[in-house]
Amino acid sequence: MLASVSSSRWLSLYRSASTGPIVRHVLIIARYAWALPATFAGLLLSLIAFAFGARGRVVEGAVEIAGGRIDRCISRLPPYCRFAAITFGHVIIGLDHETLTHLRLHEHVHVRQYERWGVLFFPLYLASSLIQIVRRRDPYLNNCFEREAFAKSVYGDPSS
Numbered sequence: 001m002l003a004s005v006s007s008s009r010w011l012s013l014y015r016s017a018s019t020g021p022i023v024r025h026v027l028i029i030a031r032y033a034w035a036l037p038a039t040f041a042g043l044l045l046s047l048i049a050f051a052f053g054a055r056g057r058v059v060e061g062a063v064e065i066a067g068g069r070i071d072r073c074i075s076r077l078p079p080y081c082r083f084a085a086i087t088f089g090h091v092i093i094g095l096d097h098e099t100l101t102h103l104r105l106h107e108h109v110h111v112r113q114y115e116r117w118g119v120l121f122f123p124l125y126l127a128s129s130l131i132q133i134v135r136r137r138d139p140y141l142n143n144c145f146e147r148e149a150f151a152k153s154v155y156g157d158p159s160s
Helices: 002-015 021-034 036-051 070-075 097-134 144-152
Strands: 055-059 062-066 085-088 091-094
Touching (some): 021 097, 036 091
Antiparallel strands (some): 055 062, 085 091
């Protein structure tokens, strides 16, 4: 909870008209640094994606990796592990760039969640999914982080 409170404080400082440009830059660096462990994991996975012909680009402060034969690799995963796009810090990996364009709002909510929670996002996301399994609910659609991402994207909440 402490990370969430400090993140909202950072955001309010960042948006404040009285905050100087130096403070804004420090806050941007802090957001990227806090999410850096997850971003590093995403960059390592990107190396594998590049080996399969993926291409990268930077969009709205996040690195998007897609294309090549990523779709074939993902199709070989167990069904419950497959994805159209997945976010690690400031790295978003997707099947193709068209899919990433379609899912950009949703995935950028996850980028902000990494900025808020940092490396804690991994265990918190897993814990939210496990709680949903215990409650006999869908571990993806009812995960609190996914619900936030759906609510803040154009798709709305899929579980309602």
